[in-house]
Amino acid sequence: MKWEPVIGIEVHVELETQSKMFCGCAVDFEAEPNTNVCPTCLGLPGALPVPNRKAIEWITKIGLAFNCSISERSQFHRKNYFYSDQPKNYQISQFDVPVCHDGWIDVTVDGETSRIRVNRAHMEEDTGKSIHVGESGRIHSATETLLNFNRAGVPLVEIVSEADIRSAAQARAYAQTLRTVVAALGVSDAKLEEGSIRFDANVSIRPTGTEAFGTKVEVKNMNSFRSLERAVDFEILRQADILDQGGTIDQETRHWDEGEGVTHSMRSKEGSSDYRYFPEPDLLPIEVTDEWRNEIAATLPELPAARAARYMGLGVDADSATSLAGSDALTAMFQSSLAAGAPAQVAANWLTGEVTAWSRRAAIDIADSALTGAHVAQLAGMVAANLLSSTAAKEVLGYVLAGEGDPETVAAAHDLVQINDSGALESAVDQVIGENEDQFARLAGGEDKLIGFFVGQVMRVTGGKADPRAVTDIIRSRIG
Amino acid sequence: MTNPADLTLVEAATALKAGDQTSVALTEAVLTRASLTEAAVHAYLTIDRSGALAAAEAADRRISKGRSIGPLDGLPIALKDNMMTRGVETTASSKILAGYIPPYDGTVVARLREAGAVFVGKTNLDEFAMGSSTENSAFGPTRNPWNLDTVPGGSSGGSAAAVAAGSALAGLGSDTGGSIRQPAALCGLVGMKPTYGLVSRYGLIAFASSLDQIGPLTHTVEDAAIVYEAIAGHDPLDATSFPGPAPSGTERLGEGVSGLRVGIVNELSGEGIDDEVLAAFRTTVQRLASAGAEIVELSLPSTATALSAYYLIAPAECSANLARFDGVRYGLRVDGGTVDEMMSRTRADGFGPEVIRRILLGTYALSAGYYDAFYGQAQRVRTLIIQEFARAYEQVDVLVSPTAPAPAFELGAKTQDPLSMYMQDICTIPSNLSGHPAMSVPVGLSATGLPIGFQVMAPALGETVMFQVAAAIENLSDDIGRPVLEVVAS
Amino acid sequence: MPIEIDIAHVARLARIELSERQLADYRAQLGVILDHAARVQELPTEGVAPTSHPLDMVNAFREDIVRPSLDRDEVLSQAPDATDGFFRVPPSLDNE
Known part of the structure; x- marks a missing residue:
């Protein structure tokens, strides 16, 4: 049978506020264990939460960037479950009325753009960190667990997509696009490797051409875009195999094992969870008035998609425009190249081609290189005037990036100028x-x-x- | 001359100001009283003798230099043991917190400290404030100084008994369903629950977060008003704290009730109320009428369902509030092979039966499939109660009822029947559900010499008129005096 | 209406380890209390919004300002078990 994958993605974004969500402890992951803790984030008896205004503004900003409606009045709920790194044994989260709901983003795979709906973005708090101590370092063979509550209470935004994604490649593109937007907003450092942005995938399959959803499986523990794509691909094939052989899919959570390239079941003895959500009585409703919403909207930077569209309007091809718009450093360099008179497509080619490749090779950020927009413009001018062959131009660029000087000086010094006489x-x-x-x-x-x-x-x-x-x-x- | 332990706050403050007393002498007097009465009454879990005397000496130094810092400076006060006191053991009467030393002061404690109050110690309560008799304490019950065979009420029974016995001049309690007012009634004191949000809950071990309020237990209405004014006011550490100024408690104390409209709540003043209590209630209403108040009879039918709603809402909230007691970061731990086993054993061993009962009840009321029928419906009933109260307060300035359905009962009389214990709070619970202020004033003694309380309720932020009416009732009632404790008399 | 209570499940959710006998006792007591509490279902509440807070207030926030944290030694002095600046608990055995 032909199977169609149905995928939804849940994203957790740690906000990079100065202080935690509900208390004044610093958000600082470098600190010594259990030094950024107070009665509130440690769940001491008698302590109470007070929400961080900036976190509310930032989740609103995220919602606006994802074309969400902002709830006029939203509410915190308690999500009840026992876990030793969760200080209160409930998490302050949101339930029926999140701050942001019903948005979308456009995602492009192989030149084809699809609109993925965003169901909601809600505000919650992070847990502490568990270190499972044992011979293998794995949970199931641990002999004890050490707890550090520095991360407990860090503001966390959960962004939940609708099950609109239809392939592993699209799942990856959605995640990448989302990360680019969050990074552009400046509300999170959005680093996968550090866990400040985390992706879970809900994967099910159904016979192609049918409407009903299959049983969904939640896949966790992907810490790169590549592993997200691999994990989703694996899960699609695993489910198709089971169904092709007449089996059934268990609704469960599975753990991606990067080394083995497979997902493992994470069955716990708890069985199905019952979170007993109820409105958080320690907190008041959040009211985002039109006025406040507009103030927040006014702080939104130009988002990558809009920026890419603007560059395409200048004649830049779609791929280059997307690459430029997705990077702050490239964007800055491109803008200053244009300002110095470089033709858009030429500057785009240099920046997304040679310059990006050099940056990767040299492991030096473009923003930290010696290159300026004026250099790009000058280089483009020399090529246009036939003063440099394209091979020579690449060589010149390399010397400029290495800090030897501006293109004219470098080309002369290395005797690379073409004879046009x-x-x-x-x-x-x-x-x-x-x-x-x-x-x-x-x-x-x-x-x-x-x-x-x-x-x-x-x-x-x-x-x-x-x-x-x-x-x-x-x-x-x-x-x- | 009166023993300093039997002074009111106002009397003691006046004596301090005049130089007729010192804070150390007052503190010594209540500590001496405690040393005589504690074996029989057991009002305190912890007495901080050295801390109290040090604070008293500091107060005396200020006062002698003419630098008193307010009406509570140097006055010995008892704190219910569910309020965080930095460096002083705080247990909420639970085995699960035995030996726990908090690293911080709650807001109310901090404010009283800054106002110069002297903390005598931490008083007994029903474990986590769940109960109406102070019998549910892991550290043994408290007895009523008026009759040692009876309970002091609860859950703030320790603070009530301490003040009644003279082992503190005033006490703080917390009131979730009547836990200040009912023990005040049973111990012959004034007990007051402010409007929800007027007094910070930061540092109060939460029982039911949307109902809990801290308030005073004192001998007089004026004392209660002074303590209330010292602890009320916005606290940025409590998100539910009212941002505006707290209404005055003392402003209209002497103004009487002439021209005020006083509403009798029919549902709370008939069925289920003891005859003697009803008689005292009617006498007091008569006196109010004679003093010029207009008496209006009102029906608030949804209050009949208040107890049911309360016994869904409070356990639901407590089931989450008490989840943090898990043996991980503080308090008791009973070992287990896995963290899960450790938590489950710690909680089974650390919590008493009433607490377990309410946690199970609340967990059930919130669990999948039952939420709407129980918790959700209880919160809708709460809305109905608030709406009914709002309509009532369009017609009257205050509402009145008995405080407790009967005078103090004997120890053990209700411990086997949770529901009959819960009925103790039938008149006090509606004000917790509505968030309105309410207080109890002593209005007489039963034939067997046990105190009887009278409840005054006011609309949200109606503290000023509530204190005004309570002060008038105090003036119109016969003084019930102080309990006679043989250990003290001899 | 007779109220069904899966008391073992409830005790498990609440992380309280109880004996069979204790479970039976609590089930009986909860039954009596819930019978009484079920009276809330008798009031007509169609169209009535649930109260989750007695005061009609919104938006109590704090500014994003770092405040001092607690002293770690003081915090860990209250822990049943701690080592090297961490709280220590038995293993979780989530898998298996």
Whole structure:
């Protein structure tokens, strides 16, 4: 049977506020264990939570960036479950009325754009961290658990998509797009490897062409975009195998094992959970008035999608526009290149091509390189004026990035400027013809492949600084 | 001359100001009283003798230099043991917190400390404030100084007994369903629950967060008003704290009741109320009428369902509030092979039966499939009660009823029947559900010499008129005097 | 209406380890209390919004300002078991 995957993604984003969600302890992951704790985030008897205004503004900002409606009045709930790294044994979260609901983002895979609906974005608090101590370092063979509550109470935004995603590649693209937007908003450092943004996938499959949903499985523990894609792909195949053999899918949570490239069941003895949500009596409702909402909206930066669209309007191709818009450093460099007079598509090509590759190779951030927008403009100008061959231009760029100076200085210093003086070129051509009369007779006689030989000879005598097209033209003119 | 332990706050403050007393002498007097009465009464779980004397000496130094810092400076006060006191053991009368030393002061404690109050110690309560007799304490019951065979009421029975016995001049209690007012009634004191949100709950061990309020237990209405004014006011550490100024408690104490409209709640003043209590209630209403109040009879039918709603809402909230007691970060731990086993054993061993009963009840009321029928419905009933009260307060300035359905009962009389114990709070619970202020004033003694209380209820932020009416009732009633304790008399 | 209570499940949710006998006792007591509490179902509440707070207030926030945390030694002095700055508990055995 042909199966269609149905995928939803849940994302947890840690906000990078100064202080925690409900108390004044610092948000600082470098600190010594249990030093950023107070009665509130440690769940001491008698302590009470007071929400961080900035966190509410930031989740609203996130909601607006994902085209969500902002609830006029939302509410905190208690989500009750016992876990030793959860100080109160309930998590302050949101239930029926989240701050943000019913939004969407556009996601592009292989040039095809789909709109993925965002069900909600709600505010909650993070848990502490457990270290399972044992020979293998794994939960199931641990002999004891050590608890650090520095992370407990860090503001967390959970963004839940609708089950609109239809492939692992699309799941990855959704996650990447979402991360780019969150990073652009400046509300989180959004680093997967540090867990400040975390993705879980809900995966089910159904016979292609049918409407009813299959049994969904939650897949956790993917810490890169690649592992998200692999895990979802694995899960789709696993479920298809089971169903093809007449089996049934268990509704469960599965753990992605990056090393083995498989998902494992995380069955706990608790069975199905019963979170006993009820309105948090220690907290008042949150009212986001139109006025407050507009103030927050006014702080929204230009988002990557809008920025990419604007660049495409300048004539940049779609892929380059998306790459430029997705990076703050590239965006800044591109803008200053344009301001210095560089043609948009040319600057885009350099920045997304050579410059990005150099940055990766050298492991130096583009923003920290010696390159300026003025350099890009100058380089583009030299190429347009035939002063540099494209090969020479790449070389020049490398020297500029390495800090040797501006393109004109560097090209001169390395003797890379093309000979554009037609008299000089013509005498070079005539010199080569004079030295190779036999071959020239054969070329003139119709043996056209010999043109390459002559161009090569001219390049040799000019030290590679001649424009091959100009040389070709002159040779042809001599054939008459 | 009166023993300093039997002074009111106002009398003691006046004596301090005049130089006729010192804070150390007052503190010594209540500590001496405690040393005589505690074996029989057991009002305190912890007496902080050295801390109290040090605070008293500091107060005396201020006062002698003419730098008194307010009406409570140097006055010995008892704190219910569910309020966080930095460095002083705080247990909520539970085995699960035995030996727990908090690293911080609750807001009310901090405010009283700044106002110069002297903390005598921490008083007994029903475990986690769940109960109406102070018998549900892991550390043994408290007895009523008026009759040692009877209970002091609860859950703030320790503070009530301490004040009644003279082992503190005033006490603080917390009131979730009547836990200040009912023990005040049973111990012959004034007990007051402020409007929800006027007094910070930061540092009060939560029982039912949407109902809990801290308030005073004192000998007089004026004393209660002074303590209330010292503890009320906005606290940025409590998100449910009322942001505006707290209404005055003392402003209209002497103004009488002439022209005020006083409403009798029929549902709370008939069925289920003891004859002697009803008679005292009617006498007091008569006196109010004679003093110029207009008496209006009112029906508030949904109050009949208040007890049912309360016994869903309070356990539900407590089931989450008490989840943090798990043996991980503080308090008791009973070992187990897994963290889960450890938690389940710690909680089974650390909580008493009434607490377990309410946690189970609340867990059930919130669990899947029952939420709407129980918790959700109880919260809708709560809305009905609030609406009914709002309509009533369009017609009257205050509402009145008996405080407790009967005078103090004997120890053990109700411990086997939870429901009959719960009935103790039938008149006090509606004000917790509505969030309105309410207080109890002593209005007489039963034939067997046990105190009887009278409840005054007011609309939200109606403290000023409530204290005004309570003060008038105090003036119109016969003084019930103080309990006679043989250990003290001899 | 007779109220069904899966008392073992409730005790498990609440993390309280009780004997069979205790479970039976609590089930009986909860039955009596819930019978009484079920009176809330007799009032007509259609269209009535549930109260989750007695005061009609909104938006109590704190500013995003760091305040001093507690001293770790003081915090850990109250812990039943602590080591090297961590709280220590038995293993969770989530898997298996």
